[in-house]
Amino acid sequence: PDMGAIAGARDRNAQLTKPPAALGRLEELAIWYAGWRGTDRPEIANPQVIVFAANHGVCAQGVSAFPPEVTAQMVENFQHGGAAVNQLANTFGARMDVHTLDLDLPTQDFTKAPAMSDAEVVLALATGWNAVDPASDVLVAGEMGIGNTTSAAAIAAALFGGAAEDWVGRGTGVDDEGLARKTDVVARGLALHDTSDPLDALRCLGGRELAAMAGAIAAARHHRIPAILDGFICTAAAAVLEKTAEGALDHTVAGHLSDELAHKRLLDALELEPLLALRLRLGEGSGAALALGVLKGAVACHSGMATFAEAGVTDS
Amino acid sequence: PDMGAIAGARDRNAQLTKPPAALGRLEELAIWYAGWRGTDRPEIANPQVIVFAANHGVCAQGVSAFPPEVTAQMVENFQHGGAAVNQLANTFGARMDVHTLDLDLPTQDFTKAPAMSDAEVVLALATGWNAVDPASDVLVAGEMGIGNTTSAAAIAAALFGGAAEDWVGRGTGVDDEGLARKTDVVARGLALHDTSDPLDALRCLGGRELAAMAGAIAAARHHRIPAILDGFICTAAAAVLEKTAEGALDHTVAGHLSDELAHKRLLDALELEPLLALRLRLGEGSGAALALGVLKGAVACHSGMATFAEAGVTDS
Structure with missing residues (x-):
């Protein structure tokens, strides 16, 4: 950040x-x-919400309450303006883009093979990087991908340690049996892959939309665009960056505390304090898009308020 | 509320x-x-923020970090668009009105006499009632009045019991000595007045802007306009209504948890869960105006999202 602007x-x-x-x-x-924008009196005029969508081979293990075809159906819903994140982007004046990442080509089931090859994870990272409009002034990166809380839990466990059950939650709403299956799937994934390197954890256990979010958040840093993190999946993707280079998330703020159980553990591990805690657990960038309202309010107060001298108000 | 709409x-x-x-x-x-608006698919198109300003005789006891002339100076600041609440009202598309209540005529010092006469408190209630635009669809009632956290603490203690120190906080920032003075002032006010009746507590210990907020919140109920409560002072004024008629605040939501110490105690007593907790302690309606963004987001999602059938998405 720009210390002079701060x-x-x-x-x-x-x-x-x-x-x-x-x-x-x-x-x-x-x-x-102000620090990231390099001016002591910034404005938010062009926020960008990007939703990345991809499919997960691990769905074959029965880890989600919804079938994988819902990913493509929800992409259409985003494109037609019918999802929650569309309404929130509209409410707070954000442009919204949707990027699909090879929906017809799910990742490999990570209990059997690395989720992605080197080339695939690099392509997904680049898709995320290139999706960011350098002229935007806030980034919200969201995701859609049936099965991706399983992937996020596996990445979080690989990055921060702990048992599979510490990181596995109910996602879109699996029952007790589904939860037990998810936990077992994550444990098997962790046992199969050597994930001492954060980017390798992303490649072996992640998904294309998680890699794309990481790429987008890295691009935002490059362009000095502050980013709002969404829930568990987005935060897990972002954590790959922080574990790769400490401080890599200094240009981000945690938008909300998700109701997905392990999000609190993940935010605590990253020492991030969420702006909102309203029991959302939808993904799509919805919690971050809601937090955009708070950030807009903060910046509007800072840059729009009169000083004591301008207003002729007695300063205590 | 309209049970059919709910x-x-x-x-x-x-x-x-x-x-x-x-x-x-x-x-x-x-x-x-939706229930209060009487439609299953409501919109928020005309939110109204009203700031009521008045002065307090109890300022003579040295209860504030700021001198009383700041009330009128801040009113000018509101009128010129320079205060925090102006920026937040703009950010979330709310109309903003400012009402002064006899700024040149402070209430009586409640350690010596009732703050207001019957006629004065009724006039202030009516001013608040009449300030609400019946065509608006959300109400934020805020206040400006140097000394009014002292008044709010006294009302809260009168309504809910407990010692003066349970309800007194640092307001705009008094030091330890000021805090001790405030506590003593509140204790003396409580000892002087019989406040078993909530409206009499408002009259004897309150201020014109507190009465006006109560009047506005009551008018909002009459017009079926949902209201967002602001911080400690607004909530204390609203509590007068709840203590007068149980359920009188069912059309309200707590916008935020203020950093003013006793706000949590007051929200707990009213069984209200705040939407935000961002350490604001400014008043003016600022916390409620920020929470307006959350409410707008909620209503936009509800009324704007596609159904599973409309979007052709598989419903688990």
């Missing part, structure tokens, strides 16, 4: 017509945002 | 393209909103 934003914040720190976390958010 | 909204919610309950609290919010 200093300027701190200075401006101290002069705004409010008691010191009375806007709480909104003040920290605005200063953080 | 039933219709629940039915619609169950058909939307998402796993059951995956939008968490957003689903509950949308159904609640």
Whole structure:
């Protein structure tokens, strides 16, 4: 980030017509945002929501409450504006893009083989990287992929240790039997692959949409575009970057705490404090898109408020 | 609320393209909103933010970090669009109105006399009632009044019991000595007045802007306009209604948990769960205006999403 912009934003914040720190976390958010945008008085004019969709070979193991064809059906729903994330993107003035990643070619079942080859994971990372509009000023990266909480749980376990059951949750709503199956699948995946390298964990246990989110979040860093992390799957993808290079997520903020059980563990491991906690567990970028409203409010206050001097208000 | 609209909204919610309950609290919010608006597919098109401003005789006791003239200065700031709540109202497309209530005539110092006469409190309630646009579809009632956390603490103690120190906090930022003074002032006010009746507690310990907020929230109920409660002061004013008639706040939602210490105690007493907890403690309606973004997102998802049938998505 731009330390000059941060200093300027701190200075401006101290002069705004409010008691010191009375806007709480909104003040920290605005200063953080100013730093990445390189100006002490930034605006949010072009937020971009990108949903990446892909399919998972591990679905053959019965890890989801929904069949894999729902991925493609939901992609159509995104394209026609009918999903939750469409409504939230509209509400907060964000452009929305949908990228499919070889829906007809699921990843390999990671209990039997690496999910992706080197070439496949690189292509997915590049798709994510290239999806980011360099002219945008906030990134929300979301996902759709039946089976991908299983993939995310496996990656989280590979990156942070712990048992499979520490990271496996109910996803879109599997029953107790499905939960036990998911846990077993994740344990078998972890046993099969050597995942000491974060990018190799992504390749062996991940999915194309997870790799694409990681690529998009990395591209946002390159372009100095602050990013809002969504729920468990997005955070697991992002964690690959942080484990690859410490500080790689400094340009991100956790949008919300998902109801997916292990999200709290994952946020704690990354030392991220979510902006919202409203029991969402939908994915698609929906929690992050909702948090975009909070970030817009924070930046609007910071850049739009009068100073004590401008307003002629007595400064205590 | 309209039970038919609630039933219709629940039915619609169950058909939307998402796993059951995956939008968490957003689903509950949308159904609640639908009930008060009397339609299973509501929209938010005309939210109204109203800031009520008044002055407090109890300021003579040194209970605030800011001098009383700041109330009028901040009113000018609201009128010129320079305050935090202006930016938040703009961000979420709300109309904003400012009402001053006899700024040159502070209430009586409640350690010496009732803050208001019968006629004065009725006039303030009526001002609040009349400020609500019947054509609006969400109400945010905010306040500005140097000294009013002292008044709110006294009302809360009168309504819910407990010692003065349970309800007194640092407001805009008093030091330890100021905090001790505030606590003593509240204790003396409680000792002086018989406040077994909630409206009499409002009259004797309140302020014109608190009465106006109560009047506005009551008017919103009359017009079936859902209201978002702001922080400690707004919630204390609203609590007068709940203590007068149980269920009087069923058309409201707690916008946020303020950093003002006793707000949590007050929300717990009213069994309200705040939407946001971002350490705001500014008043002005700012926390509620920020929560308006969440409510807009909830209603947009509910009314804008496609159903499984419309989108051709397999319903698990």
